Amino acid sequence: MSEPENVPPGVDLDKASPARLYDYYLGGKDNYPIDREAAERIRAVVPELEDIAWANRGFLQRAVHRLAALGIRQFIDVGAGLPTQNNTHQVAQAVDPAARVLYADNDPMVLAHARALLAGSPDTAAITADLREPEELLGQPAVRELIDFTQPVALLLVAVLHFIGDEDDPRGLIGRYLDALPPGSYLALSHGTADHQAPQALRVIDGVYSKATANAFFRTRDEIAGFFDGLELLPPHEGSAPGVAFSGDWGADDPESSDSDGSRWVYCGVARVP
Template identity: 40%
Template sequence: MTDRTGAHRVTGAAHEAEPLFDDLPPNIDTDVFSVARLYDFLLGGKHNFAPDREFGRRLLAIEPNGRMILQQNRLWLARAMRVLLAAGVRQFLDLGSGIPTQHYVHELAHAVDPGAKVVYVDNDPPAVSHSNYILRDSPNAGAAHADMAESERVLAHPTVTSLIDFGQPVAITALAAWHFVEDKQDPKGVLAEYRRVLAPGSYLALTHATIDGATGDLVRDVQSQYQSVMKNPSPRTREQIADFFEGFDILDPGIVNLPAWRPDKPQDAENAQDVWFYGALGRLAA
């Protein structure tokens, strides 16, 4: 339902009370679960609906640290973006972008250089339309609907070709996303296809769920929950994730639990093992 101001309000007994907000695209199905909106819910955002929140609460019952882990994912992005922007990178291709709110790539990049180019890629149509709605006043950013495991399609997408110049360095960022590419889709081979089009000075920034460490069993429980709503997510070991960086030099401190990656203060890295996501940044080898 749309009110006089054009803002969108969801009504009906099946829905919880919905916040009124004015940046929801028209014609999106709020009754269908979306992993992008789940992340928004866990991050405390307002771009989510009853099915997303219901699943989010089930996840939080299994992993009460869920919100904290996703906040750490955003904090990791901010630190990695500082490195990338300081290195002069001004083009970002973000794979599995979800809904880009709460200090995501374009906000961080444009805070430093409004001319920086950012393309978001997601295979979830509501997430893409939501993203393009949020970006409607940003000529240097756009969202593409594509399967990130199909590199040729992504690279040929008009939003990508119109905004990204592969003759110049590009940072490929994939935050909490590459674990949705299953082994049978050859995630390492796909990343190599992206790598082959990158110019020297390009980067790969990944955060990825892991089954390493004491939290391994917990992660498997979370994985089973996900299987009820989407295809098989694949948390991986450090070794498997290292393999994705073939052709890149992994910068210090390597592939580590998110809070342990270049913490702003040493105490920020305390209890890093509770965050069962690794983060790593690689620079394209010369």
């Protein structure tokens, strides 16, 4: 098979990557044969794959919109993924054109595509950085130039923490980011869960991601809710108690109809830093 053209530097064509896999689940074109083959192995046992991705993406969009409506004007989107429709800056700037958005991801494909999308887009920047290095990420000049750390910031960790194993202390990492943000900031987080899933599907997913550039670690509802300890969780939708919810339910206009097989793979929540 001939090699794909215009491959950005640093991209490994021999391993699937979480960013390219997710792009494929969403119907995007920024992926390679190795990603498509891997994704199809998962789809054979998880037919709701596309729904999982879109239910999560819907959460991201509704969370950003809610945060912008609450007056948040600065967003740090870590594990931002390849650009698709209604990216964070488009949702936030639809509420206030002056909203500022910093995208960070450790996949070299993301930077190449994000820079192309953001060219001519003021008040946005994209950097390559690793979530596991908070001080290095937040210390990059592009971040210091764009973000005012005396004003509230929304930290978005959407569908990214499940690529961080316990050995990297995800709770400790969240704490190190939030320590840099003033009171009144927010954390929006979503995370894959295996709570309700069949072991066969989980074995296939584990087999695919263990050969990809990052492994995936599902966590329970309690573990995911624990990421918000010390913060003030918002109610996922009108009339509900504060807490985490399945991705489709969070911010849903009609929670009765938002439940789906795909939505039940991901818990999410949004919380205020006191």
